[in-house]
Amino acid sequence: MDDFPMDKIQISGATLASLLHRSSSAAGDIHGYLFGHATLSTPNPLSDHPTTTTTASLLIATITSFLSLPSHLPLPPPPPSTNSTALLGWFSSRRKTPLRPSLKDSTTTISLSKTQSLAFTPQNTNLSLPPSLFLLVTTPFQDQLIHTHEYKGFQYMGHAFEPKSLIIVNIGPSFRSQYDSFSPSVQFPLMDCELRGSNAMMEDETGDKKMSRLKDQKQLDNCAEGFEIDRVSKLMGSEAIYTGELEDLYDKMLAKIDGLSRLVEQTNAKVLEQLEDVTILGMLVLLCAIRSLEMNGNRRPSLNVH
Amino acid sequence: MAIDTVPPLVAAQIKYLLSHCPFSVKVEQMWSGCKNPSLLDRFTLVIPYCLDYIKWDVIYNAMYPLAAPDIIFGPEDESFQPYYDGTEKSCKNSLADWNSRDPARLLSLIIELRNAYMAYQRKRIGEVDDDRLKFEISTMLPREGIEMYMSSGTDKSEEVKFAVPLLDMDLNKLVAGSMWSHPQKIYLQIVFPVGKKYSTAPPTRLKLISSPELKALFSIEEFRLPPWLDGMCTAEYLPILEEMLGSQIKDAVASIETRRKFIMALAPLFGRPIEADPVFCRRATFLASSAVFNFLVHFSLPLQFPKQKAAIILQSSQHFNPQGVPVKSPNLTEYPWSPRWDPSEMADRLFDFLAEESLNFKKYCNQLVQQ
Structure with a gap:
């Protein structure tokens, strides 16, 4: 694992607000994990000034989400990190305490940053960073102050807490650069794929209603054959499984469209056939009518005018 | 009105800590950290260390008093990480x-952490690149119980403080009948500057500090420190100091006996004292009368008795000032005295002096009341 200093820690205004709200609404103290991603970015030295030619790359960590629980409960084993979301570190929120890491904060941070399996790789790098971020949230001792919370970000590096400034990312022109570089990669939600379980509602229904419902369901199932919803869950996983599954779905869809078009063709032919039948029938009717007219013509109706 | 309460489990731990701690800890303030502000679950502990105090905030959780407390150390000690010693697996802790x-848990945690803090300070000072300090520490090390502290403020220059316990004897046992609750000790505070070139200059500060209750027996302020000779180191200085201090303490203990004999010699003349200090024999009060005038005689005996004479104050039992306070005489020191007299002669002469002085005092009292 590398001890690489983070240059910036970013957090979106919404995430921070949600974290502060969670802290203030909790009965006691809380703590939890911080998730997000880290990127090694090389700032574009597009400047008129000739002296600004230093292109040092910056390691920027962005906190996008968190998980919180009362601090008397131990932190659960952290979830495995994915490409888009990594475990960056953790936070501790407690009321009316000095804004300094406590004994528990330091032991937890040390243990997190020493766990080899939790290391993640920032984008554009081949570094391996431990989850060394620590965010401390407290409330001021005096109640009369204007602000309700105080916070400080740290990176645990070389056996010490390095204070890092926390940059809050909001919407607005001054944050355009953040949104320009925004990549819409979102972790697929963990879906509970249990559908149509034993439904208590269904048991109350009467027999024939149940029958008709079953019939509807059967029809629906026919339509959705091969596209069951639990297949969606198979889309999560390694890239190979994902591609295979998607190709399979695509093939099925093509087959289905093929079948449908064939069906349409057949019905079209049938309609045409029927149309032909109809014209023949019409012609026959016409013939019959003419013939009957002719027969009546012999006995032309006398238009007697009295 | 809400009554501030400490969760019973936490209160039991604090009570045990305050009554059983070998050093005198204090709870400075208590406050609440939960939504219900009347539940107190946080407090600052003031812990004596190296003749100074360190303040640690103990953070309990009133919502879940079963949970272990958390500790926030002082702002100067952010690098103090007691349960991390550089190895992967930290050792077992409280x-x-x-x-x-278990009400004893907080006490054992605080003692464990204080010991860890002592080791942490020693390690920090050991890492300082200063030859003088390294030498002093290596020569002082055989002594037990030395506490050291390095101040690391940004504004002040760095210095290292040592607190060296002196006299390897139990002072509590020296005085029969003393009611001292904590072990009495005398420490030498030595302060060395850090980062100076190797020098044999004396330390920037040398000071004797004793536990406060020891003042009744021996006055640290009146002890003159032996001079720090040129080129001396602490290990050489300490034996000289201890020898002087030891003999003076012995004198101080002997002087208790002299004071006791003096008070006993007063008894046949003044009657039994109505109040006296039986342990250190520093004060005694007698009831005396001159004709119908009744008054109290307060004797305060200095530590250097009989070299210094006793201070005497007379207090009338019959005259009161407008505030209802008994009239007292000023401190009487102008009376015949010689430290070479034996106690009975001292008592005799004093009795004669007071027989005359009582008339003056009565006049003084009457004047004061008539005004």
Whole structure:
């Protein structure tokens, strides 16, 4: 694992607000994990000034989400990190305490940053960073102050807490650069794929209603054959499984469209056939009518005018 | 009105800590950290260390008093990480298997952490690149119980403080009948500057400090420190100091006996004292009368008795000032005295002096009341 200093820690205004709200609404103290991603970015030295030619790359960590629980409960084993979301570190929120890491904060941070399996790789790098971020949230001792919370970000590096400034990312022109570089990669939600379980509602229904419902369901199932919803869950996983599954779905869809078009063709032919039948029938009717007219013509109706 | 309460489990731990701690800890303030502000679950502990105090905030959780407490150390000690010694697995500690129902747990945690703090300071000072300090530490090390502290403020220059316990004897046992609750000790505070070139200059500060209750027996302020000779180191200085201090303490203990004999010699003349200090024999009060005038005689005996004479104050039992306070005489020191007299002669002469002085005092009292 590398001890690489983070240059910036970013957090979106919404995430921070949600974290502060969670802290203030909790009965006691809380703590939890911080998730997000880290990127090694090389700032574009597009400047008129000739002296600004230093292109040092910056390691920027962005906190996008968190998980919180009362601090008397131990932190659960952290979830495995994915490409888009990594475990960056953790936070501790407690009321009316000095804004300094406590004994528990330091032991937890040390243990997190020493766990080899939790290391993640920032984008554009081949570094391996431990989850060394620590965010401390407290409330001021005096109640009369204007602000309700105080916070400080740290990176645990070389056996010490390095204070890092926390940059809050909001919407607005001054944050355009953040949104320009925004990549819409979102972790697929963990879906509970249990559908149509034993439904208590269904048991109350009467027999024939149940029958008709079953019939509807059967029809629906026919339509959705091969596209069951639990297949969606198979889309999560390694890239190979994902591609295979998607190709399979695509093939099925093509087959289905093929079948449908064939069906349409057949019905079209049938309609045409029927149309032909109809014209023949019409012609026959016409013939019959003419013939009957002719027969009546012999006995032309006398238009007697009295 | 809400009454501030400490969760019973936490209160039991604090009570045990305050009554059983070998050093005198204090709870400075208590406050609440939960939504209900009347539940107090946080407090600042003031812990004596190296003749100074360190303040640690103990953070309990009133919502879940079964949970182990958390500690926030002082702002200067952010690098103090007691349960991390550089190895992957940290050793077992008091917090690992916390049992909130055992009231002794907080005490053992604080003692464990204070010991860890002592080791931490020693390690820090050991890492300082200063030859003088390294030499002093290596020569002082055989002594037990030395505490050291390095101040690391940004504004002040760095210095290292040592607190060296002196006299390897139990002072509590020297005085029969003393009611001292904590072990009495005398320390030498030595302060060395850090980062100066190797020098043999004396330390920037040398000071004797004793536990406060020892003042009744021996006055540290009146002890003159032996001079720090040129080129001396602490290990050479300490034996000289201890020898002087030891003999003076012996004198101080002997002087208790002299004072006791003096008070006993007063008894045949003044009657039994109505109040006297039986342990250190520093004060005694007698009831005296001159004709119908009744008054109290307060004797305060200095530590250097009989070299210094006793201070005498007379207090009338019959005259009161407008505030209802008994009239007292000023401190009487102008009376015949010689430290070479034996106690009975001292008492005789004093009795004669007071027989005359009582008339003056009566006049003084009458004047004061008539005004």
